[in-house]
Amino acid sequence: MLCAVLALGVGLPAGLGAGPAQAEGLEPRAAPTKGPVTGLPMPRYVSMKASTANVRRGPSLGHRIDWVFKRQNMPLTITHEHGHWRRVADRDGAGGWVHYSLLSGVRTVIVEQDMLQLHTRPDAETPITAMLELGVVARLGKCGPDWCRLRTGGHRGWARKAALWGVAPGELRE
Template sequence: MHVLVQWFRTTRLLACVILLAATVTQAQQAPTLGPETHLPLPRYVSLKASEANVRRGPSLSHRIDWVFQRRNMPLQVIAEYGHWRRVIDRDGQGGWIHYTMLSGARTVLVEGQNTPLRIRPEDDALENAVLEPGVIARLGDCNTEWCQLTAGGYRGWAPKSVLWGVAAGEIRE
């Protein structure tokens, strides 16, 4: 009888350990969701307004640290609180912005030096245009290495590695 009780306890303990390990693994794989929107954090958005105050905290009573002054600039949302979103730019600088100043429309910032915009997502494809560093482009489809962009009336593909505003592993269709 004692051996049977010991076996039952060991089996139950082993089952608990396996369940705990599975829960931890699942938690590590699941994206963090924002408490207000239930959208993934971090995520990319763009600046809807041509000017937006960046505050030290999530309310109008918090001090304005600076002002973003570039419409469609890509930003990364890293936290949410009520109607406020904590964002960072490509330099990691940021603060709290009211959600009405942000858009879900995706844009990217070209960081590469004179980046060719190609007609297909291939290194040897013909060029449509050349994008200078700092150009903001509307983001379209992305595969593992290339993203389709629209900028200045031109449309084409650029390597994902020279863009800020899209995650390395992100696929868009």
């Protein structure tokens, strides 16, 4: 999939907000569960460290490969842990078991709104620094209640959280 980032001059008028597009089932829980292997919260977001990863039907090399993820830095959710294996899902819910060495704790998001505006600050009235096409993968930075700081293709800025997949609606990041 070819994705692009469009650079804009600073000072262009800001547009209206992003449309809602969030992963279901990843809302904050009252008592989050912890993974039996890592002790980390589950579900949780991670990204693909490798450029390709075999997605298996079960947590071992003996299980059949159902498909191959082929997008480095793609955000995924971990829903289960078993030894060195993690059950993951992508934004469409497709997934299976992947070896932990193919995953990274570096947080990324996928843009869920075409021509998503990046702003200089977390405010729609501030200048636009870039516009991101649907499907662009960006590095996730700080997040407030409604906005997250992104970095991709040499561009940085703030985008509305509701237009991103890979960050929970109530998640705050420093």
